[in-house]
Amino acid sequence: MIPGEFQYFAPTTVDEAVSLLQQHGEDAKLLGGGHSLLPAMKLRLTTPAVLIDVTKISDIKGVSVNGSVTVGGGATYHAVASNDAVRSACGVLADCVAQIGDTQVRNRGTIGGSLAHADPAADLPAVALALGATITAQGPGGARTINADDMFVEMLTTALEPNEIITSVSFPRLGAGAGAAYEKMRQPASRYAIVGVAAYVKLGSDGNVAEARVAVTGAGPKATRQDATEAAITGTNGDDAAIAAATDKAGEDMDYLGDIHASEEYRRAMVKVYTKRALAKAIAQARG
Ligand SMILES: Cc1cc2nc3c(=O)[nH]c(=O)nc-3n(C[C@H](O)[C@H](O)[C@H](O)COP(=O)(O)OP(=O)(O)OC[C@H]3O[C@@H](n4cnc5c(N)ncnc54)[C@H](O)[C@@H]3O)c2cc1C
Incomplete structure (x- = not known):
């Protein structure tokens, strides 16, 4: 498919890009790598009249x-x-x-x-x-x-x-006593997450989990923190039983999506599997 016609701008500063956005209002869209926007334009899911390419702005490319x-x-x-x-x-x-x-x-x-x-x-x-x-x-x-x-x-x-x-x-920098991991079941062709889970833990001076943050992507309409899992693992010694108990709470109170790649039910099950893997890996890393 061929996208609709559009004007193309390639600003070299952020100020210039912002001023172009202001000038063209709702007709304009920023263009990054184009790997999501251009396919959507080719399918005419979106038809911006103006593209503002941000890839020439060297100030926003650093690490x-x-x-x-x-x-x-x-x-x-x-x-x-x-x-x-x-x-x-x-x-x-x-x-x-x-x-x-x-x-x-x-x-x-x-x-x-x-x-x-x-x-x-x-x-x-x-x-x-x-x-x-x-x-x-x-x-x-x-x-x-x-x-x-x-x-x-x-x-x-x-x-x-x-x-x-x-x-x-x-x-953040992950210092001593902190660990984080991302585990995903990938769609074999695109590698998008069918289910992906990121976990971060920080151990206290007693070696127990003092802080935990866990988030799921792929399973529902948006990436979502797992409050119940975080609460369940916090304060524990992070052993297998604690991880299993926290994992059991993963995916509660979440909306799920089903599609040709995986049903809602399957994603619900996989959220627990990948939460367990991500938490176990993050805790092992935090212990050093
Ligand atoms: C074959 C294929 C496989 C992929 N596999 C994966 C995968 O495994 N995992 C994954 O996470 N993604 C995957 N993607 C998506 C890919 O990561 C996209 O690059 C990403 O979603 C969008 O980044 P982009 O720079 O290409 O943005 P674009 O497509 O250029 O833009 C996307 C949106 O972001 C806006 N935008 C762009 N830059 C900025 C900015 N600096 N500030 C504000 N708004 C901005 C645009 O206006 C547009 O609305 C895949 C894409 C393809 C084509």
Whole structure:
């Protein structure tokens, strides 16, 4: 299929991109790697009259590791997955993006595009939730930060305003006593998550789980924190029995989606299987 006609702009600064968004209003869409937007345009699911390509804005393509891991909204998955400093400071982030799609997708797809698109089967939203990432968005009024917990509103809908651009995303460094893992059942052709679970744990000085964050993607309309699982594992010694008890609570109070790849019932079952794997791996990592 051929997309509808559109005007193309390639700004080189964030200010220029924001001003183009303001100028063209609802007719305009930002273009990142194009791996979600262009297929949707070819299917005429969306027909923006104006595309504003953000991939020429060098300021939003960087990856830096200091007190935290800061990734530009325009950084590609490959730039993150291949960064040794990211792998050592926040291995789960590098692991997650290394599992997205194939080489072509990882070379073009961007961190900002993934979070802004909020595909129900996208991997990164679960990791952003489990790590408590902070998203920085710039609009006409300046920059603001959005906590990952507030970002994913419903299927393909986020807390971003239409005239905002994701300029960077900040993830924590995983220090001593912390561990995090992302485990997914992937759709064999696209590698989208049929079910994906990200888990983060922090151990206290007594060796017990002091803090836990668990998030599921792929199973329902949007990536979702697992409050009951988090509460069940917190305060325990994180042994097999504790993991099993916490896993038992996974997927409660969640909406499920069924499609040609997996039924709702199957996804419900897999949420527990992958929660167990992710929690066990995160706890083992936290113990060092
Ligand atoms: C064959 C194939 C396999 C895939 N497999 C996976 C997979 O296994 N896991 C997975 O998670 N994803 C997968 N994807 C999706 C891929 O990760 C996309 O790259 C991603 O969903 C969108 O990122 P993008 O940079 O391509 O954004 P685009 O497609 O360019 O844009 C998507 C949306 O985000 C907006 N946008 C883009 N950049 C910004 C920004 N900086 N600020 C604000 N809004 C922005 C656009 O306006 C648009 O609405 C796959 C895609 C394909 C084609």
